[in-house]
Amino acid sequence: MSTPTSLEALIEALxxxxxxxxxxxxxxxxxxxxxxxxxxxxxxxxxxxxLQALQHCQRCNNFAESEICERCASPRRDPTVLCVVESPVDxxxxxxxxxxxxxxxxxxxxxxxxDGCGPRELGLERLLARAQDGVVKEVVLATNFTNExxxxxxxxxxxxxxxxxxxxxxxxxxPVGGELEYVxxxxxxxxxxxxxxxxx
Amino acid sequence: MxxxxxxxxxxxxxxxxxxxxxxxxxxxxxxxxxxxALLARGARRPRSAIRGLLMAFQPxxxxxxxxxxxxxxxxxxxxxxxPLLTGQALFCGYYLNELLLHLLPREDAxxxxxxxxxxxxxxxxADPTGKVREADxxxxxxxxxxxxxxxxxxxxxxxxRAITATxxxxxxxxxxxxxxxxxxxxxGAVLGRTLLDLGAEDFSEPRTLAEAKQLMRSLMAYxxxxxxxxxxxxxxxxxxx
Numbered sequence: 485m486s487t488p489t490s491l492e493a494l495i496e497a498l499x500x501x502x503x504x505x506x507x508x509x510x511x512x513x514x515x516x517x518x519x520x521x522x523x524x525x526x527x528x529x530x531x532x533x534x535l536q537a538l539q540h541c542q543r544c545n546n547f548a549e550s551e552i553c554e555r556c557a558s559p560r561r562d563p564t565v566l567c568v569v570e571s572p573v574d575x576x577x578x579x580x581x582x583x584x585x586x587x588x589x590x591x592x593x594x595x596x597x598x599d600g601c602g603p604r605e606l607g608l609e610r611l612l613a614r615a616q617d618g619v620v621k622e623v624v625l626a627t628n629f630t631n632e633x634x635x636x637x638x639x640x641x642x643x644x645x646x647x648x649x650x651x652x653x654x655x656x657x658x659p660v661g662g663e664l665e666y667v668x669x670x671x672x673x674x675x676x677x678x679x680x681x682x683x684x
Numbered sequence: 685m686x687x688x689x690x691x692x693x694x695x696x697x698x699x700x701x702x703x704x705x706x707x708x709x710x711x712x713x714x715x716x717x718x719x720x721a722l723l724a725r726g727a728r729r730p731r732s733a734i735r736g737l738l739m740a741f742q743p744x745x746x747x748x749x750x751x752x753x754x755x756x757x758x759x760x761x762x763x764x765x766x767p768l769l770t771g772q773a774l775f776c777g778y779y780l781n782e783l784l785l786h787l788l789p790r791e792d793a794x795x796x797x798x799x800x801x802x803x804x805x806x807x808x809x810a811d812p813t814g815k816v817r818e819a820d821x822x823x824x825x826x827x828x829x830x831x832x833x834x835x836x837x838x839x840x841x842x843x844x845r846a847i848t849a850t851x852x853x854x855x856x857x858x859x860x861x862x863x864x865x866x867x868x869x870x871x872g873a874v875l876g877r878t879l880l881d882l883g884a885e886d887f888s889e890p891r892t893l894a895e896a897k898q899l900m901r902s903l904m905a906y907x908x909x910x911x912x913x914x915x916x917x918x919x920x921x922x923x924x925x
Contacts, residue, residue: 502705503704503705595918597775597778597782597914597915597918598698598699598778598781598782598785598914598915599701600914602914602917602918602921603918603921604921630736630739631739631740631741631768631769631774631777631778634768634769634770634774635774635775635778638770638771638772638774638775639918639922642922642925643925645925646925668736668737668762669762669764670736670737670739670742670762670764673764673767674767674768677767
């Protein structure tokens with residue numbers, strides 16, 4: 485007996501998730517249908533609702549339910565500092581530090597020339613418009629310390645320079661609580677190159 | 685198919701692409717084996733020892749084993765000494781990598797080109813302003829064509845006469861320089877001096893640099909058979925800012 489078409493379609497659909505191959509997709513589909521039908525209904529509804537309700541916040545470009553997300557609308561945040569990150573996950577990490585009170589701009593990607601992702605694909609002109617709203621005084625670049633993150637940071641710096649806002653880059657080096665013995669050589673070498681004068 | 689094994693092979697990563705949930709496919713340029721594709725298992729796991737190591741433009745030593753088109757990466761060690769590329773230099777690095785990815789066939793050793801690549805990266809990294817040295821790019825393009833067997837004819841024209849510094853030439857693909865009666869006779873005409881300087885890798889003359897750039901661009905476009913380079917597009921946008 486062949487698998488019914490709707491079951492096949494469900495298995496195929498589940499495969500779009502990261503790390504889910506044909507075997508796990510099949511297991512998930514049978515689990516949903518056999519043991520957790522209400523869970524399956526919830527899942528279906530939640531996906532549909534999220535797809536419909538979520539849009540990109542007009543100010544930070546992150547996912548939001550309204551045109552302007554709660555964080556961007558909050559009067560407690562400092563609107564003069566704008567932190568640029570690659571992804572929503574990066575933004576969450578920055579928030580966890582409790583060290584940043586400003587606003588964000590989420591790029592939803594990075595410049596990666598060899599993958600065919602350039603400034604145009606990234607929609608950097610929206611960031612330019614956002615940074616030039618007259619309120620933002622400093623843009624903090626918190627893109628990753630990979631070649632792609634650096635390329636993105638360089639491009640944004642060149643893009644924002646004529647507008648007169650100050651552009652800064654987060655520092656890199658030995659992690660907090662890091663013992664030199666266990667730090668990787670690349671990080672240590674870069675920390676050494678970017679050493680700074682001690683002040684008393 | 686023969687089983688391959690290599691250990692502590694000097695190499696650079698040209699490009700990586702995610703593979704499955706936690707792995708990477710690494711396109712590497714190695715000294716003794718040329719361009720190869722390696723599967724780095726688990727390289728994207730948060731605590732992987734080689735996460736963050738398989739970065740382009742950094743000298744590495746790689747070890748691998750396996751057979752077929754994609755080999756398995758067994759070991760990667762950071763060699764150091766090369767500062768991370770920044771600014772414009774970074775985009776230049778991408779340009780070199782894109783050329784190698786498009787033009788260099790897999791598993792063809794090019795030791796001299798590898799050394800050239802290493803030297804240019806060192807020079808690009810050494811300048812903290814990240815300024816591009818056009819001359820370096822031209823030398824690399826020339827070396828690349830030479831290694832691929834498309835070496836340029838720069839000391840005599842297609843009729844076998846020595847190049848005259850003050851005469852005008854049109855570089856015809858796969859034939860070499862053709863003497864022109866005047867500069868306007870063909871598009872992209874270059875001065876004999878440019879050809880001679882390019883041969884001697886002397887770029888002190890601004891006109892040489894400008895003409896060599898145009899000449900190399902048309903040669904690259906020819907050998908890339910119409911493929912447009914992403915890095916060039918981005919570089920152009922960057923310069924228009």
